[in-house]
Amino acid sequence: MPEGHSIHRHARRHRSLLGGRRVRASSPQGRFAEGAALIDGAELVATEAWGKHLFHHYRDQPEAEPLVLHVHLGLYGKFREGHGEPDEPRGALRLRLVGETDGSEGDDEAPWLDLRGPTACELLLPTERDALLARLGPDPLRPRTDPTPWLERVGRSRAPLGTLLMDQSVVAGIGNVYRAELLFRHGLDPHLPGRDADPTTLRTAWDDLVRLMTAGVRSGRIVTTEPEHRERFSGRARRQDAHYVYGRAGLTCRVCGAEVVDDQLAARRLFWCPSCQPPGGGARSR
Incomplete structure (x- = not known):
């Protein structure tokens, strides 16, 4: 989709x-x-x-x-x-x-x-x-969008972050690729309940999502990797270098070398790195 x-x-x-x-x-x-x-x-x-x-x-x-x-x-x-x-x-x-x-x-x-x-x-x-x-959540690509409704909705939900990011009433426009990649880029455990996530990390993730999706509008592609994490460091990112975890189950993590894993969450296949996104990763300090 x-x-x-x-x-x-x-x-x-x-x-x-x-x-x-x-x-x-x-x-x-x-x-x-x-x-x-x-x-x-x-x-x-x-x-x-x-x-x-x-x-x-x-x-x-x-x-x-x-x-x-x-x-x-x-x-x-x-x-x-x-x-x-x-x-x-x-x-x-x-x-x-x-x-x-x-x-x-x-x-x-x-x-x-x-x-x-x-x-x-x-x-x-x-x-x-x-x-x-x-009925829709805020769209990161709409000009002057206030992320507050998103932060508040996530912050009071018991649902996992990996489910909330696919809920269009929470945030509009995210699909399976942006979900997996955003969670990885911010070390967030996909199974962490939204209400347990660190608000500062969530706000940083929103700003990053705006940047990534804006770049996607310009290029027509979803590229989430930084140049230093690609096999070819310079030039246009190749298809096989474009993502950190999406579609890479069984391959090694570009950052830590652990094996990327996958599972079903919110009726879609979810990819994550259990080392970079450990259980409880991204939880608020108690």
Whole structure:
């Protein structure tokens, strides 16, 4: 499933591709035909992301209340884009958007966007969008986000940190990779109850998460290793050098040499180093 940095990249890309244009919207598959008809001919006035949720804001008339297209890609959803005449629709194509052109030089090929296989593709009123966001935790990639609700929610929970980081109502946008890597980078035991974690360590971890996810938006990759912990110290991190523990069960820890282990937690496979993240690691001082 795409993590939050990917959804923020989609929001930026869609704004660049279709922002300010009226769109022709259709649902070749038919499952979103009514919704597509409502935004057909409307202008895309804004895009945004919150965690793993993507929103397009459309307005048909200047004074009209905008309609909000909400997309959650889930495990199988994918976007595809291009310019010019799109391919003949095939298969489960949920939504096709084609931007109008003004015929000027450099704007003679229509931009288009296809969406296949999302978990959610629906139209919302702004109040419904707000209600959805109220159920989500803070998003580290949203400007000027206050981490206090996250720190407070974690600080009073008996649930393990490894579970809390995957709970989108606690913090929005973290997936399995960022979970494993953030816990490792701060020596946090994935099984430590949130209320037993050191608040200062949690705040430092939040700031680090903002930095890591912001870099992920820029590069389109999740890279969490420092150069000194990679096989190749300089240049762009290779795929096999990008992570400390995620996907590395049975291999040696890049920092201490212990064996990386894995288990199931919050219905997903969790990776950690039992030496760098010992039982109780990251607990507050008593």
